[in-house]
Amino acid sequence: MGSITPDFRFGNLVGSIIQLVLVILAIVTVLILPMIFFALFFVPLPVVNGQVLTPYLFFSMVVDPSRTLPIVKFLMHTALFKAAIFPGFLFASLIAAATIFIERKLLAKMQLRVGPLYAGKVEGIFQLLADGLKLISKEIIVPSGADKPIFWLAPVMFVSTSAAVVSLIPVAYGWVVADLDVGLIAAFALLGFFPLIALLYSWASNSKYPFLGGLRALHQMIAFEIPFFLSALPVVILSGSLNLTEIARSQNIFWNIFVMPINAFVFYISSLAELERIPFDLPEAESEIVAGWLTETSGMIFGLIQLGSYLKLYALSALFVILFLGGWYGPQIFPHELIPGASSSNISLLKIIALDGLYNAVTVNSIFWFTIKTFGIILLMLITRGVNPRIRIDILLHTGWYKLIVLTFINLFVVLTLIYGGILGPGGIILPK
C-alpha cells in the first residue's frame, strides 16, 4: 500500500499516458466534435461580447486562447452555473466533504487516535470517497410494512431542502443563486421543513425506535426554532432589510456580533440543536433509541441524509457569518491584478495566465474571507462533539422554550434601546459630528 510496484518503469508510465491521450483525441474527433457541431447548429446561442455566438465564432474562440475568457466569463454568470457549481451545490458539497474530513481528523486528534489514515496517500484524504463508494454499493433494505413512497422520497427531500437553503447564501456581492428580498425568512421557512421530513421518514419506517426518534426531532426542532428566529430579529432591525446580501453589506465596517453577542450565542446553540449535533443529538441517541429516526436507513439513503445534514451545517454556519460576522468583508489581501500590467500588454499568453477580465480582486477576496469565517464557525460546531455528552430531553426543552427565548429578548431590547437612543445605526455606531 502506498509504495511503487517493483516492475515500475517510468518509460511505461509515459507510454501509457501518451496512448491515453491519443485515444481521447481520437474519441473527441470522431464522436464529440460532430455532436457539439450538431448541437450548436440547432440550439439558439446567446450574445457574447456584443457578437451573436455562432458555431464558427464559438470554435474560433475556443481555439484562440485569448478569446476563450469571455466565453468562460459568460458561462460563469449563467443561472445554471451558479446553481450547480458555484456558489451552489458543488461548492457546498465540497465544503461538506472537507468538513467531514476535518471533523474526523480533529476528533481523532482530540481522542488520542489517528483517524482515517490509509485511503489516499496523505492522511487518508480519500476516506470519504471510499465511504461513498461503499454506501453506493450497499443494498438498500426497506423494512416490511414501510410506507414505500415516503421512505424513498424523504432522503431526497432532505438533501434538496438543504440544497435550497444553500442556494440562498451569498458568498460574495452578487454571487448568490437566489437573491430574494425576503432571503432570511425564506431560509427559516425552508429550515422549518426538516422536522416534518424527519417525522415523515420515521413514521414511514414502521418501527418503534425511528418513531421515538422522529418525535424527539420534532420536539427539539420546534422548541429551538423560536429562539432561532428571534436571535436574527435585531439583525434585521439594525440593517433594515431581510435580503441576506443587504444584511452582509450593512456590516462592512462594523460586525453585528459586537452589539449582539448574546444573540450570536443563541443562534449558535439553536443551530447545533437544528443540526442534531452533540450535545443535541437526542433524535439519534444510540444508547436509548438505537439510531433514532435513522435506524432503518441503509446504503445510499443514509449517505444522502448525511450529505443533507452536512450541507445544512454549511448553510447554517454561512448564515451565522452573514448575520453576525460581517459576511464576506475582510482586509484586502489579493492584488488587483494577478500579474501587474497584464491587461495593458499585447501578449495574449500573459493575459490568459493573468485571467484578464475574469479575475476580480474584490470578489476573490470576499470568497476567501467568507470561506475562512465559515470554516471557523464550522470548527466551533464540530468541537462540541469532542467535549460534551448528550443532553436529556426535558433539559433540552427547558433550555429551548425558556432560557434561550429570554436571552434573545434581553439582547433585542438592548439593541432597540441603542437604536432609539441614536447610538446605533445601520452602519454601526453613529459617531457625533
Added chain:
Amino acid sequence: MSNLEEKIDEAKKLSMQIVKDTEDDRLMTLSVGPQHPGSGHFRFVIKLDGDYIVNVDPDPGYVHRGHEKMCEYRNYFQNLPQLERPALHDSSNILYSYCLAVEDLVGIHVPRRGQFIRAIASELDRLVYTQYWLAIYGIFLGHSTMFMWPAGDRELIIDLFERFSGHRVTHCFSIPGGVRNDFPYNFKEKCLTQVNYFEKRLKEYEHIFYNNPLFRQRTEGVGILPKEDAIKLGVTGSVLRASGVPYDIRKVEPYDIYDEIDFKVQHMKTCDSFARSYIPYLDMVESCHIIRQLLDKMPESGDVRVKLQGNMKGPPGESFKRVESGRGALGYHIVSDGASRPYRVKISTPSFRNLIALSYLLVGSKLGDMPSIYWSLNYWPIEADR
C-alpha cells in the same frame, strides 16, 4: 373452599389487569435487547408511558456458559483458565477469590512476596476493568472522547501485564499457592512510571467528564437508591458505597496483606447516578495509592509460590472466600469430597447482585435516564450469567 374462591378471584383480577395493561394504547413496549446498542449481552423489556418507564423486565442469561458445572469436571488447576472468562478484563480479581478459597481448603500459606505480587496484579486489574467500564459509560452518555481516552490509556496497564505475565487480558496469573512467576527485572520502576502518568490522566478525565455541566445535569439526582434500600436489596461494591455505606471487603475482611495497607474506603451520600459513576473513579485514584504502597513494602526477594501437586486432592470440607473486585464483593464457595476435582463450585458475582437494583431504579424514570442508570450499576452481563 372460600379460601380457594378468593384465590381464584384474585387470579382473575390479576389476569384482567394484565389484559388491560396490554390493551392500553398509552403504553409502548420497547425491547432494549441483545441487538440494541445500549445494553450489552443482556436484554430488558421496558414499558413506556410517554417518556416515562412504567415497567422493567430484566432478562439475563444470553451468555450463560455453565462455568460452575464445568468446574466439577476439571481439577483445581485446570479450572483456572475457564474461571477467568466471565470477567475477562478483571481476571486477576475473579481468580483471586478462587485461589484464596482453594488455599483455605488445602490449608497452605502463600509466601509474602507472592501475596504482594498478587495484590499488585489485583489492583492493576481493577484499573483495567474500571477504565473499560468508564469508556462504556462515556460512550453511552454520548461522550465519545470519554470512550477513547480510557480505552487508550488502558493499553498502558495492559502492557504492564504483558511484561510480567506474558498475556494481555486473560493472564491467569494468580494460581492456588501464589502467582505463576516473579516480576521481571526492573519492573518496579516501569510500573511506577505508568502509574504516575495514569494519575495525571485521571485528573484530565475529571476535567472533561465529571466536571462537565451537561454530564452533571444528566446524572445528578437521577436514579436515587437510598441507603436502607441499598442494604435491603443487597447490592455491593461501588453501588453500595455510592449509597453511603462504606463497605469494602479489603477493609471488612482483609485478605492477604491488605491489613497492612493504608487506604480510604470512598463513599458518597448523594445515592444518585453521579455518585455511582464517581465512586469507581475515586477507587482508581485509591488503587494508584495502593499500588505505590505495595511496591514500596514488597520484599526484595523471596519465593512467590508454594509448589502444589498438579492433580492435588482437596481434603473433604468446604471454604468460602471473598475479595473486592472492580464491581464489588466477589466470592467463591467450594465444596470438596476429597477427590482431585471440586464437588461443587458456586460463584457469587457482584454483577448479578447489582442487577437486582435495575428494575427498582428504572421504574418511574425517563427513557433518557436509562443509559445513565443502567451503566452506573457497574453491571457486567457476562459475569452475571457465568
